[in-house]
Amino acid sequence: MKVRKLHDWDLDSSGARQLQYELASLIEVRALPSRISSVAGADVALEASTARAGAAIAVLSFPDLALRELVTAEGKVRFPYVPGLLTFREGPILIEALKKLSSRPDVILFDGQGIAHFRGMGIASHVGLFAGLPTVGCAKSPLLKPGREPGPKRGATSPIRREGHLVGVALRTRSNVRPVYVSPGHLADVSSSVRLVLDCCTRFRIPEPLRVAHRECGKALRRDKIS
DNA sequence: GCGACAG
DNA sequence: ATCTTGTCGC
Secondary structure, three states, rough: OOOOOOOOOOOOHHHHHHHHHHOOOOOOOOOOOOOOOOOEEEEEEEEOOOOOOEEEEEEEEOOOOOEEEEEEEEEOOOOOOOOOOOOHHHHHHHHHHHOOOOOOOEEEEEOOOOOOOOOOOOOOHHHHHHHHOOOOEEEOOOOOOOOOOOOOOOOOOEEEEEOEEEEEEEEEEOOOOOOOEEEEEEEEEEHHHHHHHHHHHHOOOOOHHHHHHHHHHHHHHHHHHHO
């Protein structure tokens, strides 16, 4: 699929933060499409010793969640891990993988934050702008913390606010299991994102598209290392 | 100034 | 993120 190149990635940390403020004004918060037939999961695996990264995007049918397409990309990482700037480390390789997709999924799930971010520009939001597609962030731990813990039952939520506005939730995807942190990336809103993530979690805490992507990006990294 | 901080 | 087998618990 075609991806928009909104900017170059070779920035220092202060330039990266400034860019995030500018990009944040481009985010559109709205309900996800009412008819969804495909959901993609995107994730990246890193190898510290070689500074290499492997990315995978798995496209699953929805709501049946059967694998329909899988693409991967490998390359060198140029940016260090800095809380709030994850997108400059993992974004470029994810975008290379996105370009290999044969078609445009209805929505993409990311392993990280959307607008529940210091400057409203988590990786789901940032890559969503390049893709021009609806995206949702689903992280295993928070950047901005919810005020309280969600209830113990599947489906329970607790709001995450930034400057007084609702930007995401801690969501219990399985009863009595640690919550995940869901926030809209681009062309999505909180309630429809929560609904989608729950619909993608049939048996495990992590939504199925992300589980497949997580497994496959590790494989891609190993294959690249050997050959 | 201090603490917190996705992967 | 990643280094890593068995083991404790439901």
